[in-house]
Structure formats: C-alpha cells, structure tokens
Amino acid sequence: MAYPMMKKMDILRNTILALMLLMAIPSLQAEQSIPDVAAEGSAWKFRVYLDDKEIGYHHFFLAEYGETRQLKSVASFEYKLMFVRLFHYEHENSEIWVGDCLQSINSRTDANGKVFQVDGHREAGEFRIAANEGQESLPECVMSFAYWNPTFLDQSTLINTQSGEFQQVIFSPPEFEELVVRGEVFPSWRYRLTAGNLNLNLWYSANREWLALESEVKGGRMLRYELEDPGLPQISNDRTNASTLNVLDATPAQRGL
Numbered sequence: 001m002a003y004p005m006m007k008k009m010d011i012l013r014n015t016i017l018a019l020m021l022l023m024a025i026p027s028l029q030a031e032q033s034i035p036d037v038a039a040e041g042s043a044w045k046f047r048v049y050l051d052d053k054e055i056g057y058h059h060f061f062l063a064e065y066g067e068t069r070q071l072k073s074v075a076s077f078e079y080k081l082m083f084v085r086l087f088h089y090e091h092e093n094s095e096i097w098v099g100d101c102l103q104s105i106n107s108r109t110d111a112n113g114k115v116f117q118v119d120g121h122r123e124a125g126e127f128r129i130a131a132n133e134g135q136e137s138l139p140e141c142v143m144s145f146a147y148w149n150p151t152f153l154d155q156s157t158l159i160n161t162q163s164g165e166f167q168q169v170i171f172s173p174p175e176f177e178e179l180v181v182r183g184e185v186f187p188s189w190r191y192r193l194t195a196g197n198l199n200l201n202l203w204y205s206a207n208r209e210w211l212a213l214e215s216e217v218k219g220g221r222m223l224r225y226e227l228e229d230p231g232l233p234q235i236s237n238d239r240t241n242a243s244t245l246n247v248l249d250a251t252p253a254q255r256g257l
Helices: 002-020 028-033 150-154 239-244
Strands: 043-050 053-065 068-081 084-098 101-111 114-123 126-131 134-138 157-159 166-168 175-181 184-195 198-204 210-216 222-227
Touching: 043 068, 175 210, 184 210
Parallel strands: none
Antiparallel strands: 043 053, 043 222, 053 068, 068 084, 084 101, 101 114, 114 126, 126 134, 157 166, 175 184, 184 198, 198 210, 210 222
16 A cells, blocks of 8 residues: 555655754854864764664764854755665755854755755854845844754754744753663763754763753654764763763753743
C-alpha cells in the first residue's frame, strides 16, 4: 500500500526540515580558509537516528583565530523503506563569528530536491540577510541556533539559517540528569527549547559543553543526535561541579522570563 509509505515520508520530511531550519552554521566564502580542524580535536561529530534507525550524520568543525571563529557544518540524511529511498537531505554551511556576534552566513540545503539558500553579512549598524523569501535587516549583533556555543542559551531571538527568519525562542530552566555519552555516564543539564512549533531537548555538561540533542516528531517518533567522536568537547565528568551548579544563576531567557 502506498499510503503508509507516504505517511512515513511526510513525518521524516517535516521532522528534518523543522530541525535543520535551526541548525547553527556558517560563509562558504571562508570555507577554503578553514583548516582540517577535525585533526585538532575541534569537532562535534554526531550520528543521527530516527528512533533506533541510523539515518546519517551531522558534523561541526570549529577553527579559532583570536576573536574570530569559523565554523563549518556538513550533514547528510537518508531514509529508506524496503530498499527504496524515500527521502534525502544534504546540508553544507559556513559561518564567521567575532566574539558572540555573527559576521556572515552562507548555507545551502537540498531537502529531497527542494533547495534552500541563505546569505547574510554584518555591516554598519545592521545584519543583512537574503533567503528564498526575500531580504531583511536585523540588529547588528545576532546569533544563529549555535548549539555548540553555550552563549546561545542566553538568547531570546535567533536566526533560522535555512529560512532566514529571525525567530523568538524560549529556554526552560535547566534540569539535572545523568546522560550516557559514548558508553559512559555523565552528569548533565537538560534545556528545553521552544521556537514556534519546534520543541527540542538539549544536553550540556557541567561546563556547558554540548552533548546531545533530541526532538519528538509526529507519530511519537524520536529524532536524536548522539556524539560519536571524542574530539571536541573534552567532556568534564566532575560530579562535584555538576551538583553544585546554581540553577538560580540562569539568565532570564533561560528561565523563560
């Protein structure tokens, strides 16, 4: 029957599009100047699962030069049913940052044949962004959904780097949990992020190192990122620091105020 197959394809498409709209990423103009930082350990490499089925990967590579940071992100997802490819997703992006202010974005996404592109750059007094839906002027200092940068947890608005939309976000107060990472149990803090119809769970170490991501999708299925490579971050397993972290120090944005 075709209907169950189409339903599964729609669920996966809606999930991946919603999530990848928010992925933090970077300027293809800077891509050639970014070294192979994976060898230096400045990398987050995630396996991506839909429930228990591995569907691809999403890798982040970071290089720092004084106040300037360059991030490159590459993702590839594929979903098959009975050896038939129902959906594919390719995503390659670059960003340049100075401090915690985004300087430029260039991202290109192929979502099952539909192409999205975002180009943006900071100039005097504003951040100019162009996407499929048109152009827009934003405040001069903005951030994308930069999960790798814990400062993003303090924001109330973020750039959606697939659509170019400047979205309002809400973070819940952090909750302490133990999380299995690469087969080892770590103390962690879970944040719930809400942005429109998107609801994510994000886990960070006591030192606010990004550890995992999870999102419930239509039909009760779960899309999740599992850290696969011991590159960056070098995760802290200091249970004393974790237990004494003062949640009251959370910013107003983190408390949803």
